[in-house]
Amino acid sequence: MQKRPPRQPLSQQQVTDLLTGHDIQPTQQRLEIAQVLFARDQHLSADDVLKQVNQDTARASKATVYNTLGLFAAKGLIREVIVDPSRVFYDPNTCEHHHFYNVDTGELMDIDADRLALMNLPAPPTGTVADGVDVIIRIRNQATA
């Protein structure tokens, strides 16, 4: 866990530093992808990223986008959010926090960690170690009965 990073579009230099700071070689494609991810607080699917990166001109292939998102997640630069059976979301916010997930709209919203307390987290079974806790509050649109 780390401090919530600033969420203004980042300069080329800032993005480069972000990658190198996480032991990631800053290649052209990775920079492009990181730019998209960190442009603002948002939750993008791999396909969203692919489309945005190649919006105007081709900048990265599908394989590279998938590889890069996996790499970023493994290095702790972004976080995978698994709430929708059909696709993974990637969250540039790696601070401890949780999510509302609107099952009607597919919308995903952050919940600050300090707005929700978890007590008595049970210890992981022997032979295993905790890797993270996800709390998802599923919501629906109110029935306009």
Place this chain on the structure above:
Amino acid sequence: MQKRPPRQPLSQQQVTDLLTGHDIQPTQQRLEIAQVLFARDQHLSADDVLKQVNQDTARASKATVYNTLGLFAAKGLIREVIVDPSRVFYDPNTCEHHHFYNVDTGELMDIDADRLALMNLPAPPTGTVADGVDVIIRIRNQATA
């Protein structure tokens, strides 16, 4: 939420009652599928169910299994568990509870609700209503360094 149901293999009659009690027409295929789901406390993917149902002789098609699992979940007979990007698990236990998920093995384990307290659940955004809370503790196998 309801009381944890017994988890011994159920009689034909018990399964029928379970379905009718949830407003589900007890057809032959639905009974077969329910038998598999409620045979014991377990977490099965759609494909697991499909295989088990048709183990010896063909009893239900893929489409029916998917439809039926969706129907059961919509009627509150079982619960969808979304922890693995590649497939949905179905949990016959509809009591309030949470999960350990071993990302190395894909194993899914129950955590009784009373072993973990959630405080200060934030209210859903206006226009929406809560539909359920999922808590997933991701675990890894301990490195045998």
Place this chain on the structure above:
DNA sequence: CCAGTTTTTAGACAAAGTCCAGATCACGCG
């Protein structure tokens, strides 16, 4: 500039799940 490593790429592939149109089944009714 060269050799070796890392990264990127197009496109084939795989797995989970959905959709469809026709066949089948179930049930109330005459």
Place this chain on the structure above:
DNA sequence: CGCGTGATCTGGACTTTGTCTAAAAACTGG
């Protein structure tokens, strides 16, 4: 009973997300 109607089931085509592979390109340290 036999019928008609609506619900259910089915195989198979299809879609979507994501993975794999083998070769091309780029980058690195000498």
